[in-house]
Each structure stands twice: as structure tokens, then as C-alpha cells.
Amino acid sequence: MTEIEMKLQAQIDELEMKQAFQDQTIDELNEALTQQQFLIDKMQVQMRYLVGKVKSGQVSQMASESEETPPPHY
Template sequence: EARINDLECQVAFQEQTIEDLNSALSQQQLQITKMQDQMKYVVGKVKNMDSSNMENPANEPPPPHY
């Protein structure tokens, strides 16, 4: 009888652990999806940047300590 009770407790604990892990996994998947969308947005912005807006470092005056 005691062994059956112990097994039932273990099963209940495992079921709760599985539910907790499933919840954590679902939240992580939502975060990953959101980060992937953000990364696509940033990559698109970088690709669309006009390189002519960036000055050539050779055209910049030297720093004051030179």
C-alpha cells in the first residue's frame, strides 16, 4: 500500500513538472518568434540603409590631438 502511494505521488509530481515545462516551452517559443520578427526587421533596415549617407573615414578631419 505504501509503495502504491509513493508511486501515485511520483506520478502526480511528474505530471506537474510536465505541465510546468510545457508552459515554459510555450513562452520560450513565443519569445523566439518575436525575436525572429525583430531580427528580420533590423536586417531589412540595415539592408535598406543608403551607403551614401555614410561618409568615408578618409574624408574626415584628423582628431584634435594630431
């Protein structure tokens, strides 16, 4: 193998390593994006549920201030 061929082979090897790292990074980013989209979808469902409850005027499960017992320091 001549010196030029060795340099070319080294460049090819380096490019193949870079491509392998890029492929791994793309896979990791795709996984992160997929998880984020899942969470966004879940939060949208929860938000629609909450907005529906607010719009329908359903009473909260919490007692009103007048029904609350006073704190012990009163």
C-alpha cells in the same frame, strides 16, 4: 491502496506537474524566440535599406556645416 502504491502515485503526480511546467516554459520560450526572430528580420530589412542608401551615395537630408546657421552664442 497500499503505501507503495501511494508513493508511486505521488511520484507520478509530481512528474506530471513538472511536465506541465516544462510545457508552459517551452511555450513561453518559443513565443519569445518568435518575437526575437521577427525583430531580427525587421532589422535586417532596415539595415539593407541603409546600406543601399550609403552605397548609392544619396545625400543626407541634413544640411552641410557650411549651410548651417551659427548657434546663437556666436
